[in-house]
Amino acid sequence: MYPFEYAAPETLPEALALLREHGAEAKVLAGGQSLVPLLNYRLARPRLVVDINDVPLVGVRVASGSLRLRTLTRHHELEDSAEIARVCALLPEVARLIGNVRVRSLGTVGGSLAHADPAAELPMAMVALDARLTLASASGRRTVAARDFFTGYLSTALGADELLTEIEVPVTRGMAWAVEEFARRAGDFAVLAVAAGVSLDRRGRVEDARVAFAGVADRPVRAVAAENALRGQEPSAERVARAAEIARDGLDPQSDAFVSRAYRRLLAGVLTRRALSRAVARAISSERAAAPHAEAAGTSAAPPPTELEARSPRDSSRRGLVINGRERDFDVRPGQTLLEVLRDALGIFDVKEGCGEGVCGACTVLLDGRPVSSCLVLAAAARGRAILTVRGLEREGGLHPLQEAFVRHGAVQCGFCTPGMLLTTLAFLEGRPRPSRDDLRAALEGNLCRCTGYAKILDAVEAYARGDDGSG
Ligand SMILES: Cc1cc2nc3c(=O)[nH]c(=O)nc-3n(C[C@H](O)[C@H](O)[C@H](O)COP(=O)(O)OP(=O)(O)OC[C@H]3O[C@@H](n4cnc5c(N)ncnc54)[C@H](O)[C@@H]3O)c2cc1C
Ligand code: FES
Ligand code: FES
Numbered sequence: 001m002y003p004f005e006y007a008a009p010e011t012l013p014e015a016l017a018l019l020r021e022h023g024a025e026a027k028v029l030a031g032g033q034s035l036v037p038l039l040n041y042r043l044a045r046p047r048l049v050v051d052i053n054d055v056p057l058v059g060v061r062v063a064s065g066s067l068r069l070r071t072l073t074r075h076h077e078l079e080d081s082a083e084i085a086r087v088c089a090l091l092p093e094v095a096r097l098i099g100n101v102r103v104r105s106l107g108t109v110g111g112s113l114a115h116a117d118p119a120a121e122l123p124m125a126m127v128a129l130d131a132r133l134t135l136a137s138a139s140g141r142r143t144v145a146a147r148d149f150f151t152g153y154l155s156t157a158l159g160a161d162e163l164l165t166e167i168e169v170p171v172t173r174g175m176a177w178a179v180e181e182f183a184r185r186a187g188d189f190a191v192l193a194v195a196a197g198v199s200l201d202r203r204g205r206v207e208d209a210r211v212a213f214a215g216v217a218d219r220p221v222r223a224v225a226a227e228n229a230l231r232g233q234e235p236s237a238e239r240v241a242r243a244a245e246i247a248r249d250g251l252d253p254q255s256d257a258f259v260s261r262a263y264r265r266l267l268a269g270v271l272t273r274r275a276l277s278r279a280v281a282r283a284i285s286s287e288r289a290a291a292p293h294a295e296a297a298g299t300s301a302a303p304p305p306t307e308l309e310a311r312s313p314r315d316s317s318r319r320g321l322v323i324n325g326r327e328r329d330f331d332v333r334p335g336q337t338l339l340e341v342l343r344d345a346l347g348i349f350d351v352k353e354g355c356g357e358g359v360c361g362a363c364t365v366l367l368d369g370r371p372v373s374s375c376l377v378l379a380a381a382a383r384g385r386a387i388l389t390v391r392g393l394e395r396e397g398g399l400h401p402l403q404e405a406f407v408r409h410g411a412v413q414c415g416f417c418t419p420g421m422l423l424t425t426l427a428f429l430e431g432r433p434r435p436s437r438d439d440l441r442a443a444l445e446g447n448l449c450r451c452t453g454y455a456k457i458l459d460a461v462e463a464y465a466r467g468d469d470g471s472g
Contacts, residue, residue: 002042006334006380008051012136015055015163020138022048024160029053029381030072030111033103036337036376037357049334051381057110057165062087067169071110075122076370079104088169090129090177090195094121097179100187100446101424103358105370106377110164113149116156119189119215121181123150126167127220128195128212134166135159143168150219175199175208176286178278180271184258186445187359190215191259192267194247196275198235198283206230209243211276216253216268223247226272235280244273319383323348324392332379339363339374342389350390352416354448361447364420365389371424390419393426402426402464409460413452421447425461435465 009015019026027046029035030053038044053072060081061068067087069078078084078095085092098104098112098121112122113133126133126146133144135158149157158164181193197210209230211223226247233239248269255261320327321341332341339356342348342365351374354362358373365374366388393400399407402422412418421444428443429435435443440461444454 001039001335001337002045003333003335004039004046005048006051006378007048008054008381010054012055012057012163012165013138015050015052016136016138016161018048018050019161019163022050026050026160028114028163029378030108030114031074031103031106032111032378032381033099033107033358033376034111034115034117036378039335040337040356040375049378051378052163053381060084062171065171065173067171069109069167069169071108071164071166073109075099075104075107075109075112076101078109087171088129090125090179090197091169093177093179094125094195097121097181097183097190097193099189099358100361101428101443102361102364102371102373102376102446103187105367105372109167113146113167114156114158114164116150116154116219117189118150118153118218118220119191119193121179121190121193121195121214124193124212124214124220125179125195126169127222128197128210129169129172131170132168133164134168135162136165137162141165147220147222153218155219172197172199172208172210174283174286175210176279176282178275178282180275180278182267182271192216192253192264192271194268194271194275196272196279198230198276198279200235200283200287204234204284204287206233206235209276211243211247211272213247213251213268216251216264221251223250223272225250230276235283237277240276240280241273243276244269247272321346321379321383321387322385323387324389325386332383334378334380336379337375338365338377338379338382338387341379342374342387348389348391350419352419354416359446359448360417361420361424362417364423364447366423366427369427369430371420371427388423390422393422400426402461405460405464405468406457409456409463411456411460413449413456417447417449421457425464429465433465437462440465 025047027049029049029051057070057072059070075095075098078091112120131146133149135142144157175197177197179195181190183190192215195212199207201207209227211226213221226243229243229246251268253261253264320329342351352362354360356375358376363374364371368385406412424447
């Protein structure tokens with residue numbers, strides 16, 4: 001990594017003062033899931049990294065017809081919160097499609113919007129939802145509509161001295177949503193994604209419609225002509241198909257290394273038809289069930305004011321690295337990843353290095369109980385947090401029952417990927433004692449095996465979860 005200085009301000013004014021002083025030479029660190037790969041590859045060379053994770057920018061609030069997400073709301077919080085699902089069903093559906101479980105542990109809503117990858121799901125969702133973004137600087141605040149925030153490839157309306165602090169999502173009363181996405185592998189960025197929303201009036205005609213795309217241009221795109229073609233109409237299969245054609249015909253996508261322009265256009269039409277059809281079906285079923293207070297999955301209604309969540313800040317009294325329950329006082333350099341410190345400085349070799357870019361899962365550790373890619377965590381940012389490696393699973397000098405199950409079922413294949421699989425499994429099973437095989441498959445899809453396959457691994461995990469052999 002290129003050398004840089006590191007600052008972890010604890011208040012918003014401190015963070016904004018640093019940005020005002022250093023301007024374009026500073027980079028904000030939120031979840032680090034886009035910034036740390038750029039630093040690793042020296043594609044970003046800031047003089048200063050401003051880690052905002054100690055700034056109280058967490059929490060979600062539902063009030064006065066809107067959902068307010070503070071910038072450090074993590075992807076997994078969107079995915080897991082029943083309250084967010086109740087007021088905005090689009091966000092959990094979209095969050096589940098982002099990267100892998102480790103990306104979702106750390107990645108933030110604000111970071112995803114500020115990074116502005118044109119294939120990213122959250123920018124598309126915020127444009128579909130007509131969200132409004134609050135940008136703060138040392139000289140004041142301003143609000144920008146999501147559709148004006150994205151200005152080009154990886155570009156936004158953010159000034160060098162500004163921080164995105166909050167995202168306000170209007171609650172789309174009675175609107176049913178659906179998302180369709182095509183990606184080459186589970187966990188990859190979308191080749192193309194589309195979010196569709198439909199609400200119906202009393203006569204069953206389309207009252208409002210939303211269609212937004214990711215992966216078709218240098219920023220998220222709203223298909224306004226397709227939306228207009230649906231409003232006031234009966235949502236028949238023919239009208240939905242016609243609206244999908246209108247959306248497709250309004251796009252001018254590009255070819256890239258993976259797919260041609262023609263294929264992208266084809267995908268746009270097919271996925272829009274599927275997303276709109278699902279949204280219409282959800283809207284109809286929620287109308288039927290609406291007697292008069294009920295709400296079906298996939299729809300949103302006016303919420304009562306609720307303060308949903310405010311995470312506690314990290315334990316700043318502990319500035320060392322707390323590894324497997326033991327505090328290690330270690331002088332971390334700003335440019336070191338947690339993986340480098342664990343392996344190269346502390347000799348903790350049960351954490352493996354594979355891809356170095358958050359994809360393979362070999363370097364998984366649990367950070368405050370959640371799986372993360374240690375190759376994408378700055379060691380300085382992990383201070384004061386609880387780090388668990390596979391060595392920490394040891395029980396009275398012996399193996400953990402899940403490890404025993406892996407041995408018994410022949411699931412320790414190359415062995416290199418096993419630590420990450422064990423840790424990811426244990427974090428997933430916390431609070432989910434009887435998952436289905438499909439749930440387990442989805443939980444482990446970000447831990448890659450290239451040697452043998454997943455059958456024995458899933459057998460072992462299932463046996464452990466069922467408590468076979470007295471292990472679970
Ligand atoms: C293997 C892998 C797969 C992924 N797959 C997907 C995917 O399928 N879909 C997807 O959408 N994303 C994907 N991502 C990216 C992921 O969603 C990131 O979490 C997200 O893009 C950035 O969020 P972050 O909080 O990690 O931001 P960071 O990486 O910390 O920051 C990203 C950029 O935004 C700036 N920034 C961050 N927060 C603020 C703020 N509050 N104000 C101003 N500037 C800010 C930073 O300076 C930096 O330039 C993937 C990442 C990896 C590693
Ligand atoms: S995910 Fe970190 S080395 Fe592959
Ligand atoms: S278990 Fe490591 S590659 Fe298959």
